[in-house]
Amino acid sequence: MMSEKAHFLLERNAFGRLRFTDARGQVCEDAVPVRAFPIAAPDQGIALMSPAGRELAWLDDLADLPPPLRQLIEEELAGREFMPEIQRIRQVSSYATPCTWKVETDRGATTLMLKSEEDIRRLSHCTLLIADAHGVHFLIRDLQQLDRTSRRLLDHFL
Incomplete structure (x- = not known):
């Protein structure tokens, strides 16, 4: 698909990966989109990168x-x-870490292991990023949107 504004072609190759072609016809196989601000502004500031980490194009929005x-x-x-x-x-197994949390996410119910309170990072006044013991990051976009029981359980760790 050619972008009128950006002057490049982006399509899937035979392996299902992105093929980037710039306005001069130079081709880069396996292009990768990367968000500059994945949580604060997920639809703004997208870089199309080469596998070597070189920026091919910048998309404002x-x-x-x-x-x-x-x-x-x-x-x-x-x-x-x-x-x-x-x-x-x-549910949380204990208010001391490490502990196991049973949570509902936008992708279904799951269990995560919280190793320590330091694995809960405050990104803004109402946004948290929680890293579990397996390296998976869970997002709480808005603390105020959680139900009362969830906020009460979370308060023990903040």
Whole structure:
């Protein structure tokens, strides 16, 4: 799909990976979209990168792209990024760490192991990033949107 504004072609190759072609016809196989601000502004500031880490193109806002090109980039980002959003904390095994949390996320129910309180990072007044013992990062986008029980359980760790 050629972007009128960006002057490049982006398509899937035979292996399902992104092929980037710039306005001069130079081709880069296995291009990778990378968000500059994945939590604060997920649809703004997207770099298309070569496998060697060289920036091929900068996209200010996904909304400015034609729908087929935007969908291609969003599909690729979704395949690379895995950050479930916690919607409810059902149970914690202990208020001391390490402990096991049973949570509901936007991707279903799961269990995570919290090694220490330091694995809960405050990104803003209402946004938290929680790293579990296996390196999976869970996002709480807005503390105020959690139910009362979830906030009460979480308060023990903050």
